[in-house]
Amino acid sequence: MKRLFWLAIAAAGAFALGGLALHRGESINALWIIVAAVCIYAIGFRFYSAWVAAKVLSVDATRATPAVQLENGRDFVPTHRWVVFGHHFAAIAGPGPLIGPTLAAQFGYLPGTLWILVGAVVGGCVQDMTILLLSTRRNGRSLGQMARDELGPVGGIAALAGTFVIMIILIAVLGLVVVNAMKHSPWATATVFATIPIAMLIGLYMRNWRPGRVLEGTAIGVTLLLLAVLGGGWINEQPVIREWFDYPGLTLAWFVIGYGWCAAILPVWLLLAPRDYLSTFLKLGTVMLLALAIVIAQPELKMPAVTQFIDGTGPIFGGKVFPFVFITIACGAISGFHTLVASGTTPKLIASEADVRIVGYGSMALESFVAIMAMIAATLLDPGVYFAINTAPGVVGATAEAAVATITSWGFPVTVEQMEALARNMGESTLFGRTGGAPSLAVGMASIFASSFGQGMLAIWYHFAIMFEAVFILTTLDAGTRVGRFMLQDTLGNVWAPLGRTSWYPSVLLTSTLVVAAWGYFLYIGVIDPNGGVNILWPLFGIANQMLAAIALSIATAIIVKQGKARYAWVTLAPLAWLAVITTTAAIQKIVSDDPRIGFFAAARELADALATGALPPERAAVAPQLIFNQQLDAWLTVFFLVIVWVVIADMLRVSWRTLTGRPVLPSSEAPYVPVKGVA
Amino acid sequence: MSARLRKLLALLRRLSGDDAYERYIEHRCAAHAGEPLPSRREFWCGEVERKWQGVNRCC
Numbered sequence: 238m239k240r241l242f243w244l245a246i247a248a249a250g251a252f253a254l255g256g257l258a259l260h261r262g263e264s265i266n267a268l269w270i271i272v273a274a275v276c277i278y279a280i281g282f283r284f285y286s287a288w289v290a291a292k293v294l295s296v297d298a299t300r301a302t303p304a305v306q307l308e309n310g311r312d313f314v315p316t317h318r319w320v321v322f323g324h325h326f327a328a329i330a331g332p333g334p335l336i337g338p339t340l341a342a343q344f345g346y347l348p349g350t351l352w353i354l355v356g357a358v359v360g361g362c363v364q365d366m367t368i369l370l371l372s373t374r375r376n377g378r379s380l381g382q383m384a385r386d387e388l389g390p391v392g393g394i395a396a397l398a399g400t401f402v403i404m405i406i407l408i409a410v411l412g413l414v415v416v417n418a419m420k421h422s423p424w425a426t427a428t429v430f431a432t433i434p435i436a437m438l439i440g441l442y443m444r445n446w447r448p449g450r451v452l453e454g455t456a457i458g459v460t461l462l463l464l465a466v467l468g469g470g471w472i473n474e475q476p477v478i479r480e481w482f483d484y485p486g487l488t489l490a491w492f493v494i495g496y497g498w499c500a501a502i503l504p505v506w507l508l509l510a511p512r513d514y515l516s517t518f519l520k521l522g523t524v525m526l527l528a529l530a531i532v533i534a535q536p537e538l539k540m541p542a543v544t545q546f547i548d549g550t551g552p553i554f555g556g557k558v559f560p561f562v563f564i565t566i567a568c569g570a571i572s573g574f575h576t577l578v579a580s581g582t583t584p585k586l587i588a589s590e591a592d593v594r595i596v597g598y599g600s601m602a603l604e605s606f607v608a609i610m611a612m613i614a615a616t617l618l619d620p621g622v623y624f625a626i627n628t629a630p631g632v633v634g635a636t637a638e639a640a641v642a643t644i645t646s647w648g649f650p651v652t653v654e655q656m657e658a659l660a661r662n663m664g665e666s667t668l669f670g671r672t673g674g675a676p677s678l679a680v681g682m683a684s685i686f687a688s689s690f691g692q693g694m695l696a697i698w699y700h701f702a703i704m705f706e707a708v709f710i711l712t713t714l715d716a717g718t719r720v721g722r723f724m725l726q727d728t729l730g731n732v733w734a735p736l737g738r739t740s741w742y743p744s745v746l747l748t749s750t751l752v753v754a755a756w757g758y759f760l761y762i763g764v765i766d767p768n769g770g771v772n773i774l775w776p777l778f779g780i781a782n783q784m785l786a787a788i789a790l791s792i793a794t795a796i797i798v799k800q801g802k803a804r805y806a807w808v809t810l811a812p813l814a815w816l817a818v819i820t821t822t823a824a825i826q827k828i829v830s831d832d833p834r835i836g837f838f839a840a841a842r843e844l845a846d847a848l849a850t851g852a853l854p855p856e857r858a859a860v861a862p863q864l865i866f867n868q869q870l871d872a873w874l875t876v877f878f879l880v881i882v883w884v885v886i887a888d889m890l891r892v893s894w895r896t897l898t899g900r901p902v903l904p905s906s907e908a909p910y911v912p913v914k915g916v917a
Numbered sequence: 918m919s920a921r922l923r924k925l926l927a928l929l930r931r932l933s934g935d936d937a938y939e940r941y942i943e944h945r946c947a948a949h950a951g952e953p954l955p956s957r958r959e960f961w962c963g964e965v966e967r968k969w970q971g972v973n974r975c976c
Contacts, residue, residue, distance in 0.1 A: 310944030312967065316931075323932050333976035379971075407976055444965075448958035451935040505969040506962065513974065514933070568976050577972040716974040723970065739970075782976065 243283060250276025257347070264537045267613045270346075271531060274354060274609045278602040281358035286598040289363060290591075293797065293805040294370045298591040301911045303376045303584065313377075315588035318595050324586065326600040327517045328578045329365070330524075332411060332675075332710050333568025333782075334608035339674035340775060341565040342615040342623065343551045345543040348562045349612055356563070356570025357605035360812035364786060365575050366597030367793045367809060372580035373587050374907045380580045384792050384885070386906035387799065392888040395881045396788050400577065401724050402874070403781035405752070407574070408717045409759030410774040411710045412497070416489045416764060417673035417771070418703050423482035424664050426489070428469035428700055429707040430482070433496070435461045436512035443514075444506045451514060458515045462708070466700050473664060490764040493714075494757040500715040501722060501749035509715045516709035523705050527610050527682060530689040540616035540623065545647070552628040552647075553672070554772040555834030556826065560819040564779035569608025571812065573785025575601065589913075614681030621651025622659060622668075626677040629769030630670045640669055664696030672769035675706045721752040762867045765860045772834075776827065777871060780820055784882040787816040791889035798893040799905060806893075817886060824879045828872050837872035841865045937964060 253273035257265065290296040304315040316324075341349040372378055378386070381400065385393030419426040439458040447453055472478050484492075500508050544551075547558035554565065568574070579597060587593065615623060624633075624644045633643040637653045644651050660668045663680060671677070679702035686698040723739060725748045730737015736744045763770025790813035797806045830836030833843040847853050848861045895902050930936040938960050945954055955963070 308944065308948075310941040310948075311964065314940070314944075320928075320931050328973050329975045331974065331976045411976075444958065444961060448956075449935070449938050449961040449964075451933045452930060455933065506965045509969060510965045518933075572976060574975045578975050581971050582973045713974050713976065716969070716972075719969060720972050778976075 243280070246276050246279050250280060257350075260542075264539055265542075267531055267536050267538055267617065270350060270538075270609060270613060274350075274606060277354050277358060278606065281362065282594070282598055282602060285358065286362065286366060286594050289366070289808055290370075290594050293802060293808050294367060294593075296370060296590045296593060297910075298589050299912050300590055301913045302373055302587045302590060303908070304587055305913065306911055307376065307585075312582075313585045316586040318588065318592040321583065321586045321588075321592060321596050322600055323521075325578065325583045325596050326603055327520065328582065329572075329575045329600060330520065330604045330607060331568070331713050332414065332706060333572060333574075334604055335611045335678055335706065336414060336674040336775070337566040337569055337779070338608045338612040339615040339678050340553055340627070340771070341562050342540060342612060343544065343546050343553045343627070344558050344562055345541050345547070346538055346612060346616040347542040348547065348558050349566055350609065352562055352566055353569050353605055353608045353612065356566070357601060357608075360815070361569075361571035361575070361605065361786075362598040362601040363808060363812065364571060364573075364790055364793070365579050365601045366593055368576040368789055369579040369583060369587070369597035370590065370593045371793060371796055373584040373590065373593065376908050377581060377584040378906070380576050380789060380792065383580060383796075383906070384788070387792060387796055387903060388885070388888045388892055389903060392788075392792070392885050395885045395888075396792075397724065397728075399781070399785055399788055399878070399881045401721060402877070403574065403778070403785055404717050404721045404724075405755045406759065406774065406778045406781050406874075408497075408714050408721075408756040409763065410771065410778045411714055412490070412493045412756065412760040413763040413770050413774060414673035414675050415707050415710050416486050416493060416760070417671055417769075418675040418679075418707065419484070419489050420486045420671070421483055421667070422665055423479040424469040424473040424696075424700050425703045425707075426469075426482040426484060427472045428465050428704045429711075431465035431468065432462060432512070432515075432704065432708055432711070433508070435465065436508055436515060439515065440507040440511035443511060454511065455514045455518050458511065459518055462515060462519070462704060463701075466697060466704050469700055469704075470664060470696065486764045487761075490757075490760050494753060494760065496711075497714055497718055497757070498749060498753045500711075501718045501753060502745060505719075509712070509719070512708065513712050513716070516712045519705050520709055523702075524607055524610075527614075527685065528606075530685045531610060531613060533689040534685050536613065536617040536685060536688070538613065538616045539618065540620050544620075549832070549835070552624060552632045554776055555832060556776070556823070560823040560826075561776065563819040564776055564783060564823045566608065567779045567782040567786075569605050569611075571783070571786050571816070573782050573787070573789055576785070576789035611678060614678055614685060617684065618677065618681055619649075619651065619655075621645065621649040622656065622680075623677060624649055625651050625656055626668050626671050626680065627674070628670065629672050629767065629772070631767035631769065633670075637667075637669055662695045663699040665699075670769070672771045674771070675703065675710075679703050679706070718749065718752050718756070721755075722748045725752060759867075762863060766864060766867075767857060773837075773868075773871060776823070777874065780823055780827070780875065781878055783816050783820045784878050787813055787820060787882050788885045790816065791885045795889045795892045796905075799896050799902060803893070803897060813886075817882070820882065821879065824875045827875050828879075837868045837875065841868035841872075844868070 253269050256269045304313050307313040338349050381397045384396040439454045443454040549557040621644050633640040641651050641653050679699050682702040683695050683698035687695050726737050763774050790809045793809045794806050831839050833840040844865050892902050938957050
């Protein structure tokens with residue numbers, strides 16, 4: 238009976254995939270993709286994850302986990318597997334899986350969708366589960382500590398440095414996404430601003446008025462946030478008040494930088510912790526609502542399966558489909574950042590080793606499904622509309638007429654009237670050139686919600702989607718700044734001990750300022766760049782995130798080999814090899830390509846030539862020196878990523894080689910076996 | 918309140934961490950009986966600080 242059930246799942250999946258493959262040249266219903274995805278995750282979970290857990294990781298339910306052995310009622314707490322699943326999913330799923338697929342939709346829906354499915358089932362899910370188990374076996378040690386223990390100091394330092402830089406780039410690009418969503422949009426700006434006092438109010442509620450009453454506080458906060466969306470709409474209609482919330486990008490960037498600095502030095506209970514509760518609730522609720530809405534609405538995808546932009550001429554970001562689709566979609570397929578959560582917090586909650594399958598593999602499969610939904614939301618828009626929203630004025634022309642002419646000439650017809658009507662429906666003055674992915678995702682989500690739950694509320698759904706994205710982007714921004722600050726304090730503490738004290742105020746101020754200045758710089762450059770900035774920052778973030786995944790998979794591979802399981806090492810080695818190929822190819826192209834839309838140095842040269850010959854209009858000439866410097870800096874940053882990842886891979890190969898030839902290596906840092914009560 | 922609703926509320930409280938203080942007190946009473954217990958507010962303040970020391974939010 239069970240076998241029949243899985244046979245049916247396999248048949249349904251194959252049928253849906255076949256449907257996807259045969260539907261060329263005509264529009265296709267999103268339900269095909271949903272069915273194919275769910276079947277692939279189910280089969281991957283049922284068979285591949287079970288095999289990896291049993292054979293490669295030797296998951297042992299009789300072994301007491303650190304949560305059981307070290308239970309302290311605070312961080313080490315044995316917790317039911319579905320509760321850990323919820324916590325872990327909420328921790329790993331941020332804005333990444335929403336933005337990456339939206340941008341990658343410029344290649345058509347097929348390349349991104351295939352990578353999300355295959356990358357997750359054999360890459361990302363395996364990575365998350367493996368690191369989760371390895372950390373659980375080491376009392377919840379962090380990725381950096383595991384690198385140091387198992388590979389040596391070189392691998393440890395490389396992992397730490399890589400983590401710090403990826404954090405900076407991530408925060409900058411997320412800040413840019415929020416700024417682009419709020420630019421000259423009084424409704425969005427007022428709503429996002431309102432989330433800050435609401436979070437503080439809930440912070441006071443949960444600390445002073447009703448300590449620890451998380452559910453009450455969250456219920457009040459979420460209600461206030463929904464009211465803020467409606468309030469923003471009211472403000473948008475007031476001729477005087479709306480001007481108070483109408484800002485250009487640069488002003489908003491300074492707001493975000495100032496906000497990030499304040500959030501970093503304010504106590505966590507006041508802003509970060511309460512807003513995180515609100516964003517987690519919104520996130521889980523919206524993901525479920527979106528899945529339901531897609532099944533009800535069953536939208537047709539209007540984007541072709543593959544567009545002409547796979548040749549590298551894409552307007553949203555430059556570069557061919559290989560390797561850039563794999564760089565653009567990191568979260569959703571495989572994301573190195575997840576391993577920082579899978580080592581550290583989550584292992585201390587695992588009640589039984591048998592739970593790592595559902596928590597590690599299962600959570601990532603669900604995140605991958607979120608990415609699939611984002612891809613659907615992007616590709617159900619008319620392609621002309623999608624490109625009009627996501628392409629910067631520096632690429633298609635500064636006026637609406639120029640933009641529609643350029644986009645229509647690509648074979649994706651769109652008119653000024655169509656864009657104006659859409660903007661009016663969404664309660665915005667314009668939707669042209671709103672790069673970064675958030676506005677186009679919000680338009681897609683609003684269309685799905687409106688066709689499932691009632692037309693006529695498009696503007697409210699649009700701003701709900703913007704608020705939802707902004708709330709957890711800002712949470713990631715605060716949390717990332719804090720983590721960056723701790724890492725910096727930890728490092729500076731080696732130079733002068735007082736700087737390492739996390740509660741010494743001068744050190745807090747200094748390190749917070751340094752971290753905010755670092756991401757604030759990239760955010761500032763992104764805003765003044767007429768090509769939108771996202772086209773530079775997102776690929777850089779993708780490369781960094783995939784390289785962190787390569788580091789994590791190197792550590793996992795070395796440990797598997799050291800445990801005498803070299804014959805199974807391909808389980809982590811194969812995704813590692815693929816990541817090494819795509820990140821190295823992408824990084825080298827970003828460094829040496831002669832195409833200024835791809836190569837950083839080429840772009841710097843082109844701009845310098847234009848500046849020297851006086852070909853630039855005055856306002857562009859004024860910022861050109863900064864942009865030239867930034868392109869060169871980005872190139873050197875890419876070189877740095879490349880060196881870091883190959884140092885770790887070489888270290889992994891060294892340790893594996895020494896193990897296989899019987900030479901001494903660092904001893905395993907695995908905690909000794911202790912049976913669960915009732916077994917021994 | 919029906920048993921099912923109560924179960925759902927218990928799950929929600931567990932998922933959100935609403936019942937963290939009760940569970941901590943339970944653990945302390947079982948493992949370290951007789952020692953002084955923190956107040957609800959003291960526990961909350963300590964927990965918030967501890968929770969946000971490491972990486973627990975991602976991209």
